[in-house]
Amino acid sequence: MSPLENVREAFRSIRANLLRTVLTALILSIGLFALVGILTSIDAMKNALSETFASLGANSFELHAKGYTNRFQRGGVKGKQYPPIDYLQAKLYKKAMGDDAQVGVSAFISGAAEMKANGIKTNPNMQVIAGDENYLKIQGYNLSEGRIFSQTELNSGANVMVVGDEIKQKLFPKQSPVGQYVSALGRRFLIVGLLEKSGSGMGGGGADRLALLPLETGNQMPRQRALTFDIKTATDKPGTLAYLMGQATGKMRAVRHDRLGQEDSFTVESSESLAADLDSISGKVKAGGSVMAFITLLGASIALMNIMLVSVTERTREIGIRKALGATALQIRQQFLIEAIVICLLGGTLGIVLGVLGGNGVAKLIGSESFYVPWGWMMLGLLICVGVGLSSGYYPASKAAALDPIDSLRYE
Template sequence: MNLIENIKEGLRSIQSNLLRTILTALIVSIGIMSLVGILTAVDSIKYSIDQTFSSLGANSYDIVSKGYTNRYSENGRQGRIYPPITYLQARQYKELTGDNGRVSLSAFISGATIVKNGNVKTNPNINVQAGDENYLLNENYNVEVGRPFSNSELENGANVAIVGNEISEKLFKGKSPVGHSIFMLGRRFKVVGQLEKSGNNMGGGGADRLIIIPLVTGNQMPRQKALTYEIKTVVLSKESLFYAMAESTGIMRKVRRDPLGQEDSFEINRSDSMLKSMNEITGYLKVGGGLVGFITLLGASIGLMNIMMVSVTERTREIGVRKALGATAKQIRQQFLIEAIVICFLGGIAGVLFGVLMGNAVASLIGNGGFIVPWLWVFVGLMVCVGVGLISGYYPAFRASKLDPIESLRYE
């Protein structure tokens, strides 16, 4: 009996025991589904993170007051907190930078804000940010309805606002908010634009729960403590990023009047530095998820081996008949190995399909990364199935090949 005939015999055996084949394949598919599903979810989440942070640009950096984020420490102790960057300092930095970079100035005005339109109001989860003429461009915010701020509105500090998509849907019930008024922070603002829907990025509201007002308007609003201004600089060429950062350091030291020999009173953070940290975290998630999936698959392989052992016992008389007709031990081993591999491969296809769907479904609940098909993990998953079939089916196949034909024929 040649290899082709042996394969056909193995497939006939699988077809004759269809229910057992389906149940066995389901055991393998659950293991593969967990492995591929976890890795797909991690890849999809990583893609969502990459899209979120790459939209900020790899050729940009932020300047904030040192200690402003409350994460600054020296040798495990809380470091010195420097005075916030003032409006005049931010303006001076922008003027001194000139055409060497596109500079945007912004200030966080309020968080957990309630916004009203008549009797309708939002939940207290709205952020209010003040920005200048470059703020929308540098932050990659696109105005879907209406327009950006005009030069006169920016210069005169008009009470105008650009709202996020979620705010518009809540207050205006799907209608265009442009031209209508909203009330917040003790003032009435006219809506001139609406931002594009950004989605649920990393569990937060993104730009959907954001309201942007002119920088001068935010600077003039009454407040309990002084605002600290954030500066984002975008350079045209990524190759000149480090030079621009060094130049910005010198400008900011001059603007902040940091004494010679004293540390900087500000921090410069690249937009892709957080992306690198997030990539490290997703790498650990991938290792952990792969380990969990491997353990699940190990349990599935043990279950498959047990079922194949039962199959050998049930088919002892069949093995004796085949040996009596001239089948060699090698051909018997091939038949049972082929059966194990085919069962694993069928389960692997189902497991990969359900794993990709499950992984993307989980990732869609966390981020807005789109549908991902990780072809690498699909290929790896199918190869793992073949490996599981070989490993789980070898011992039962070896045992079947060593059965004595006379004793097998007498087996009941």
């Protein structure tokens, strides 16, 4: 028999035992759905995050106090905690960098603020940030209306604000918010600018829920604890980021009074280091998901082997007739192996398609805007299908090929 005839015979056998074959194929589909779905969703989210890092500027890095967040750990144990970067240190660092780079200083004021205007309130999930004159440019935010803060407003700590699109849609749906007043955090602010609509931003509000204040204004507001200032440094000169990071480290050590021989009391994070952390985390998630999917695929291969053994027993007389008509042991083995592979490919193809759709669906829920097609994982899934078919069908095929034609013809 030619390979094409073997494939036709495989479909004939599948139609003869349709329910049993469908159930086995579904087991394989579930395994590949889990495997491809997990890998696709992780890669889709990585792509979306990579685009986010790129939009924040490839030639930029951030400075944070070491140990003040959970990012700095050694072997799972949190390292020494250093004091946060305060307002004076941030200003001294910015002055020390001078014209070598653009330095943006900001402070997180609130992530659950409520805005009020004209008797209307927003949801209590608006983010209030205090930033300097470079904040918008370094973060990649653009204005659709109005202006940024003037130098006088920045120096005096004026009650002015730049708001995101969601705040505008909620409080001023039919008019421009520029020139209007809004109440937040116990103060009344004049809106001087409106940010362009940015979208979900991987599950967050992006710039749409942002309310930006002058840095001095945020520093003067009453609070229960000291503000933590974030510093982002950017350069327009490609290829100089590594040199600039070294220069910034030296100047921040001087500002923080780190003694000679003492480790840095801060961390320097670029988009490349964040991407490396993401790769490490996603690799662990992939490994865990792959183990679970492998267990499912192992169960599918055992079920398929059982079906093929039953098929060999049921078709013993048919095998005897084929051998009596001149079929060789190799041809019989090929027939059953191809049948097992066809079953795996049918179930595997369904699982791969569902995995791609499901993985992109998960990424979409988290905020990814693009549809990712993992050609590499799809090819791997098809190879797994063939491998499962060969491993599950080889023993039943060998058993069928070894049957004695005389005994087979006598089998009832």
